Amino acid sequence: MTPGRRSSTFTRLLRHGFTDATAAERLLDTTELAPVRDDPFLLEALGATADPDLALHGLVRLLEAQPAPNSHRELLDTLIAAKPLRDRLLGVLGASAALADHLARHPTDWQALVTYEPHDLHPGVAEFERGLDGATGPVALRVAYRRCLLSIAARDVCGTTDVAETAAELADLATATLRAALAMAQAAAPEDAAACRLSVIGMGKCGGHELNYVSDVDVIFVAEAAEGTDETKALRAATNLASHLMRICSETTVEGSIWPVDANLRPEGRNGPLVRTLSSHVAYYQRWAKTWEFQALLKACPVAGDEDLGRAYLDALHPLVWQAADRDNFVADVQKMRRRVVDNIPPTEVDRELKLGPGGLRDVEFAVQLLQLVHGRTDPTLRSGTTLHALKALAAGGYVxxxxxxxxxxxxxxxxxxxxxxxxxxxxxxxxxxxxxxDLRRLGRSLGLRANPVSELNREWKRHAGVVRRLHEKLFYRPLLDAVAQLAPGEARLRPEAARERLVALGYADPAAALRHLEALASGVTRKAAIQRTLLPVLLGWFADSADPDAGLLNFRKVSDALGKTPWYLRLLRDEGAAAENLARVLSAGRLAPDLLMRAPEAVALLGDGDGASAGLTPRGRAALEQEILAAVGRAENGEQGVTAARGVRRRELFRTAATDIVASYGTEATPVQADQGALVDLVGGAVSDLTAATLAGTLRAVVRAGWGDTLPTRFAIIGMGRFGGHELGYGSDADVLFVHEPQDGVDEQEATAAANKVVAEMRRLLQLPSADPPLLIDAGLRPEGKSGPLVRTLKSYAAYYRRWSLVWESQALLRAEPFAGDADLGRRFVELIDPLRYPARGLTEDSVREIRRLKARMESERLPRGADPRLHTKLGPGGLSDVEWTVQLLQLRHAHEIPGLRTTRTRAALAAAREAGLLGEEETATLDEAWVLATRVRNAVMLVRGRAGDTFPTQPRELAAVGRYLGYGEGHAGDMLDAYGRTTRKARTVMEELFYDDDA
Structure with missing residues (x-):
């Protein structure tokens, strides 16, 4: 070849899409291609393929493999003369290295692509059966299968069939292959064939008439005994035939394999018998089948074997499919299965996973199937096993x-x-x-993306995946708004009864009320309604993910009504991704947080992204809270206004803490993994305790200003006790306190005491004024002499009492004492006074230990509420808060004098210090800590869910489910939660009994 000609050919090859023009030139110069190397039609046809280099290489191999001396010339002449063959053959060679290999091994199979008659455009099962006819064994069947596959691929790559038609042809070819394999199995064992009637039910994409090029073919086998045959013998015979059929298709031979036949969708999966009778199938699905098994039956279709038996199988089981949506937790089960599929994708592959990843094919299929199961109960037009047919029917019916x-x-x-x-x-x-x-270039070109195949492919793929990622919103929720808001004139809209069905399937107990709320929120042509129509589809999904979707939607309507004219509210939810989801979680998690929000709707702003990492959901420290409350009190005209201002801050900050707790417990789409429960307990306990301390400081300031101006006749301090002193308050906890005072210089003690008592009385009065806010009750019952003693004592009086009269239970109670408000120096000196009592230098006497044990036993027997199940009582029940706390406190009384780490008011910190000091083992510490954290979480959950404090699990099912959701248990798993609680507390009780009653501990 001359240099000039070489340069011209080289340029033409590049222009036609070849990437290795030098190699292409060499191939065109081979003996086989020499007669046509300058033919413009050939070069044009090669350039139209997905990979011209691959197509040319495959063509040369095919020509070289031709068996007769002149047969390669016959192929070339036909190729040049017949454009349909040229496009088909080269199109396949440019898209499939595997089919090029097949043609090289079977060089006359190209003739299967010559025919171009109308009936060849859309062959069905019968045509494929004729194509497989004559295959006498597994090897021949594989060759014939690939020959048929060659024609399907040719129609596909040339655009003669679209993707749905190609998938249907692949399913028809699979059906024909299963029939051929069954015939071979029956011919090999005629006695088995005579003993039974066997039907092969296609499942998955085979049954749905939408198969891939390479896929497991899912099947279920059903059999009946032939007349005069024992059932056991018939099932054995049918199992032999089914097993042989599977081997014929699945085993690898010199021609490779066809595809694996997968029977794991059968009842009991791989643990169940391969073949069952029809009555056995029916019995299983009526009694034992899970939701996903009915979802799988959507695609069931008889494909081989006894036709009458296959029809009887469908007639018997299809009615059960359309009852599946009535099952408890139906939607939750389907969604859970979808999440499990995504969770099992290796992290390195999730962004490349076309089928199972977010925005992949399975998302469309699951959503379509979910809608079919919900609405197909009453609308038979939706009962198709083919995804695109079902989607079309859903649109025609107004469901999408x-x-x-x-x-x-x-x-x-x-x-x-x-x-x-x-x-x-x-x-x-x-x-x-x-x-x-x-690979990306070939893939892009195969899809018709020619200008810049790789970048175009990535762009189109991401665009379509983005559409699919929104499918849950688009397919499942938006039609609900169309039903109530009268949108899109001329569109088929979801009928009201269908909308109610869908809401019930999503878990809404009162669909009529839900539709009214949607109509109120989304109807109209205002900008507000338009934004709501954008937000609501997503919010409805988040509400449905909770234990009480109705409450979530109702609360959202209330908040929207309260803030509807506020310009920033809907903009916040629309523009800040975290805000809308956080709000949905908070509004549907129980009563406490929504009630707080209704009293201060502007607190919605706390749910936004802030400066990142949900900055608005970070509880504020005591110093900042106290500064804000004291400033508000300073601006008030009287004590009542001052306490009202302090309550306003408390309300907002309680909401902030509750919202933080709920969002962290539920997780979000961005951070689905639950936060560490121990860390959440510490966060809530610290935040509520700090807020209580700041509120008491503000109340004290308000009382002093109203009664005495800036100077109280006596120094005054508030000492936190119990869970307050331990920084472990829950949402509904009272604040245990002691009041201590010391007369100012030159002030008579009687006058000072009168002032101190007046301060306490006024604080209690102001804090008990009627309010819709959660009450803040101060309890001084742990003071010397209990309820019989004075509410306030001087520091000197406390010293005298503790020196002469103090009992061991008071030393134990003082382990939690910590100053929280008032005169800081007086609080410090009170701590110095009590340290020798709570950290005794010589530990405890045997009498003191016995007294503590006696008091513990008495408390368990006398204070447990009548009728309460002690096993589930978080405070007094076995392994509950009391067991852990008394065990820790006994260790502190015995050892804190010589172990500084034990000198803490906090239970978990004392547990850790005891472990570090060798007083507790790792396992013992972990057991007690886990039980204490869990019991505390349950108490917090009860308050969040019910809006009032409680020490045991709710009995109302929806409330119990909400507690479970907060603790990380999905819908329908309240029993698992109670079992887990019982296991945890039983272990803690065992550890407590070993430690608390061990004289050597």
Missing amino acids: GREDAARLDEAYRFLRAMEHRIQLYRLRRTHLVPTAEE
Whole structure:
């Protein structure tokens, strides 16, 4: 070849899409291609393929493999003369290295692509059966199967069939292959064939008439005894036939394998018998089947074997499919299965996973199937096993908006086409988008993206995946708004009864009320209604993910009504991704947080992103809270206004803490993993305790200002006790306190005491004024002499009492004492006074230990509420708070004098110090800590859910489910939660009994 000609050919090759023009020139100069190397039609046809280099290489191999001396010339002449053959053959060679290999091994099979008659455009099962006819064994069946596959691929890559038609042809070819394999199995064992009637039920994509190029073929086998045959013998015979059929298709021979036949969708999966009778199938699905098994039956279709038995199988089981949506936790079960699929994808593959990843094919299929199961109960037009047919029917019935359905149809077709072309290349079962540049280029060109195949492919893939990622909103929730807001004139809208069905399936107990709320929020042409229509589909999904969707939607309507004219409210929810989801979680998690929010709707602003990491949901420290409250009190005109201002801050900050707790406990789409429960307990306990301390400081300031101006006749301090002193307050906890005072210089003690008592009385009065806020009750019952003693004592009086009269239980109670408000120096001196009592230098006497044990036993027997189940009582029950705290406090009384780490008011810190000092083992510490954290979480959950404090689990099912959701248990798993609580506390009780009653501890 001359240099000038070489340069011209080289340029033409590059222009036609060859990437290795030098190698292409060499191939065109081979003996086989010499007669046509300058033919413009050939070069044009090669350039139209997905990979011209691959197509040319495959063509040369095919020509070289021709068996007769002149047969390669016959192929070339036909190729040049017949454009349909040229496009088909080269199109396949440019898209599939595996089919090129097949043609090289079977060089006359190209003739299967010559025929171009109308009936060849859309062959069905009968045509494929004729194509497989004559295959006498597994090897021949594989060759015939690949020959048929060759014609399907040719129609596909040339655009003669679209992706749905290609998938249907692949399913028809699978059906024909299963029939051929069954015939071979029956011919090999005629006695088995005579003993039974066997039907093969296609499942999955085979049954749904939408198969991939390379996929497991899912089946279920059903059999009946032939007349005069014992059932046991018939089932054995049917099992032999089914097993043989599976081997014929699945085993690898010199021609490779066809595809694995997978029977794991059968009752009991791989643990169940391979073949069952029809009555056995029916019995299983009536009694034992899970929701996903009915979802799988949507695609069931008889494909081989006894036709009458196959029809009887469908007639018996399909009615059960359309009752599945009535099952408890139906939607939750389906959604949970989808989440489990995503969770099992290796992290390194999730962004490349075309089928199972977010925005992948399975998202469309799951959503469509979910809608079919909900609405197919009353609408038979939806009962198709084919995804695109079902989506079309859903749109025609108004269950999905037509525009939404069209976009999803387009996205699904594109993603399926990607999947087909990826698999076609090597005929390997994969759903991963390749990463190599040449693979992406071939894939993009195969889909018609020619200008810049790689970047165009990535752009289109991400665009369609983005459409699919929004499918849950688009398919499941937005039509609810169409039903109530009268949107999109001329569109088929979801009928009111269908909307109610969908709401019930989502877990809404009062669908009529829910539809009224949606109508009130989303109807109209205002900008506010338009934004609500954007927000509500997503919010409805988050509400449905809670234990009480009705409450979530009702509360959202209340908040929206309260803030509807506030310009920033809807903008916050629309523009800050975290705000809307956080609000949905908070509004549907129980009564406390929504009630607080209704009293201060502007606190919604705390739910936004802030400066990142949900900055608005970080509880503020005591110093900042006290500064704000004292400033507000300073601006008030009297004591009542001052306490009202302090309560306003407390209300907002309680909401902030509750919202932080709920969002961290529920998780979000961005951070689905629950936060550490111990850390959450510490956060809530510290935040509520700090807020209580700041509120008491503000109340004290308000009382002093109203009664005495700036100077009280006596120094005054408030000492936190119990859970308050331990920084462990829950949402509904009272504040245990002691009041101590010391007369100012020159002030008579009687006058000072009168002033101190007046301060306490006024603080209690102001804090007990009627309010819709959660009460802040101060309890001074732990003072010397209890309820019989004075509310306030001087420091000197406390010293005298503790020196002469103090009992061991008072030393134990003082372990939690910590100053929280008032005169800091007086509080410090009170601590110095009590340290020798609570950290005795010589530990405890045997009498004191016995007294503590006696008091513990008495408390358990006398203070447990009548009728309460002690096993579930978080405070006094076995392994509950009391068990852990008394065990820790006994260790502190015995050892804190010589172990500084034990000198803490906090239970978990004391547990850790005891472990570090060797007083507790790692396992003992972990057991007690886990039980204490869990019991505290349950108490917090009860307050969040019910809006009032409680020490045991709720009995009302929805409240119990909400507690479970807070603790990390999904819908329908309240029993698991109670079992886990029982296991945890039983272990803690065992540890407590060993430590608390051990004289050597």
